[in-house]
Amino acid sequence: MAEQQKTQIPNIFKIPELRNKILFTLGILVVLRLGAHVTIPGINRLVVETQFGNANSMFGMLDIFTGGALQRATVFALGIMPYISASIIFQLLTAVFPYFEKLQKEGEEGRKRIAQYTRYATVGLAAVQGYGYAVYLQSQVPQAVEMGGFRFVLTTVITLVSGAVFVMWLGEQITERGLGNGMSLIIFFSIIERFPQTVGQIYELWQTGAISIFAILAFFATMVLVIAGVVFMTMALRKIPIQIPRKVVGRNQVRQGQKTHLPLRLNSAGVMPIIFAQSILFFPATLGTFFPDVGWVQGVSRVFAVESLWYLVLFTILIVFFTYFYTAIIFNPIDLAENMKKQGGFIPGIRPGARTAEYIDRVLTRVTLPGSFFLAAIAIVPLLIFRLGPFRSIPTFIGGTGLLIVVGVALDTIQQMQSHLLLRHYEGFMKKGKLRGRGARTF
Numbered sequence: 001m002a003e004q005q006k007t008q009i010p011n012i013f014k015i016p017e018l019r020n021k022i023l024f025t026l027g028i029l030v031v032l033r034l035g036a037h038v039t040i041p042g043i044n045r046l047v048v049e050t051q052f053g054n055a056n057s058m059f060g061m062l063d064i065f066t067g068g069a070l071q072r073a074t075v076f077a078l079g080i081m082p083y084i085s086a087s088i089i090f091q092l093l094t095a096v097f098p099y100f101e102k103l104q105k106e107g108e109e110g111r112k113r114i115a116q117y118t119r120y121a122t123v124g125l126a127a128v129q130g131y132g133y134a135v136y137l138q139s140q141v142p143q144a145v146e147m148g149g150f151r152f153v154l155t156t157v158i159t160l161v162s163g164a165v166f167v168m169w170l171g172e173q174i175t176e177r178g179l180g181n182g183m184s185l186i187i188f189f190s191i192i193e194r195f196p197q198t199v200g201q202i203y204e205l206w207q208t209g210a211i212s213i214f215a216i217l218a219f220f221a222t223m224v225l226v227i228a229g230v231v232f233m234t235m236a237l238r239k240i241p242i243q244i245p246r247k248v249v250g251r252n253q254v255r256q257g258q259k260t261h262l263p264l265r266l267n268s269a270g271v272m273p274i275i276f277a278q279s280i281l282f283f284p285a286t287l288g289t290f291f292p293d294v295g296w297v298q299g300v301s302r303v304f305a306v307e308s309l310w311y312l313v314l315f316t317i318l319i320v321f322f323t324y325f326y327t328a329i330i331f332n333p334i335d336l337a338e339n340m341k342k343q344g345g346f347i348p349g350i351r352p353g354a355r356t357a358e359y360i361d362r363v364l365t366r367v368t369l370p371g372s373f374f375l376a377a378i379a380i381v382p383l384l385i386f387r388l389g390p391f392r393s394i395p396t397f398i399g400g401t402g403l404l405i406v407v408g409v410a411l412d413t414i415q416q417m418q419s420h421l422l423l424r425h426y427e428g429f430m431k432k433g434k435l436r437g438r439g440a441r442t443f
Contacts, residue, residue: 018179018420025178028170029189035076035166036069036190040159042152043137047144048073064402067190073137073144075163078129080186083168086121087183088272090114095329122168123161130160180413188409191402201395211394219386219394226382230407233374236266238367240360244345260345262336264364266371269326271404273372274379276326277318278401281311306383316376323372324365333360378404 013019039045049071063070066079094100094114103110134156138148145152167186174182202219205211239261284297284304304311337357346352350359379400386396398406 012417012421015420018417021177021179021420025174025180025185028174028178028182029185032076032167032170032186032189033067033193035163036067036074036193037072038075040073040075040077040156042146042155043073044144044146045072045074048137048141064399065187065190067193069190070133075159076167077133078126078160078164078167079190080164080167080171080183082126082129082164083118083122083171084183084187085125086118089121090118092329119168123165126161126164127157130157130164133160180409180416184405184409184412187405191398191406194398198395205394215394222385223396226378226385227403227407229374229381230378230403231411233267233371233378234404234407234411236371238264238266238363240264240363241348242340242345243348244343262347262360264360264367266367267323267375268331268364268368268371269323269375270408271401272326273319273322273375274401274404276322277315277379280318281315312380312383315380319376319379320372323375324368327364327368331364333357333364336360375404 012022062079062081065081065084066077069079070077090100094104100114103114131153134153137156138145138152142148171182171186174180174185176182178185202211202216206213206216242260242262244258244260281304284300302308304314334357337353337360340346340356341352347356347359350356382396382398382400382403386392386394386399
């Protein structure tokens with residue numbers, strides 16, 4: 001396996017198609033980082049950075065996914081989040097309204113129409129979020145606004161909507177012509193963009209004697225262990241065996257029977273349960289930012305503060321709930337059982353059809369329970385260790401949500417690169433003189 005990796009890594013840039021995809025993706029990401037430093041007209045960027053709202057509010061959560069562009073008040077302040085929100089909305093609508101479910105089942109044409117609706121919804125959500133951001137700047141950071149009023153609000157909304165649409169287009173270009181899923185990669189690089197700054201802050205604290213070298217080593221060792229846990233949870237599977245019987249296709253053609261499996265992930269819902277739970281629990285803190293002089297609002301904000309016990313308990317309960325909720329939306333055992341029945345496949349010992357759907361649903365329910373608790377642990381453990389625990393004096397650039405996104409996107413991107421290398425090995429085997437690398441022996 002080690003020899004195979006040694007032969008694959010140098011071959012990444014020897015394959016023209018893969019090299020062009022990587023360079024195109026990196027070029028788009030450079031454009032995104034440049035745009036994330038262009039300030040909105042009529043705003044004093046330095047004032048906004050120093051007086052930005054509570055990090056535990058909705059704005060603080062959104063700023064994580066924009067790479068700090070929201071705090072810097074740039075043209076890409078909304079980032080890819082309006083498009084992600086619109087995609088989630090239509091994913092939920094597909095499970096609720098038959099019209100959208102029918103569109104999804106129509107194949108490529110139906111998916112294109114849903115994608116077009118998603119783009120329209122992105123513009124609408126970006127306009128609403130842009131208006132809210134402009135009002136927030138005028139009310140909470142008025143000294144940063146050079147000339148307020150309707151003109152400022154209109155200019156800010158147009159700028160932010162244009163930036164969000166441009167980011168959405170760049171993400172689609174990465175998906176079509178680059179490597180990996182464009183929307184996921186944009187969030188991925190927005191999160192890790194703060195890593196060099198965090199390392200610099202840790203170095204300065206060590207230079208001043210605020211933290212010891214042993215604390216830094218223990219911090220990074222703990223980070224490695226947490227990341228290892230995230231990787232384990234992301235790749236954990238429950239395999240259900242499936243038998244496909246021998247079948248006569250034509251007059252003299254016989255499709256041989258085969259054994260395969262249905263992979264059920266320990267965490268089928270991904271990072272969405274954490275995002276939903278944080279959105280609900282951050283709402284009181286966001287209200288507290290807008291109403292600093294209202295006593296009962298501030299009291300509610302303190303109850304739901306990150307360091308409170310109520311926050312941790314409710315956070316765990318909401319993650320478990322939304323894990324089951326989102327898994328039920330994206331995973332339909334009935335459709336899966338019907339498709340399996342049409343292909344002639346079956347689970348050994350289980351009757352095809354309704355019984356198969358019941359069995360898959362029962363296994364999925366059992367698998368989701370430990371997955372939901374593991375997901376809650378991944379969200380809470382970094383919070384307890386790095387923000388409330390022994391390493392709270394050491395700055396960190398990532399939390400449980402960011403870790404899940406970064407690990408998931410990294411694994412998917414690596415898998416796509418390996419697929420290109422596999423294809424190259426197959427071509428080298430078929431074409432004389434182009435067989436390269438010893439890794440081809442294993443395929």
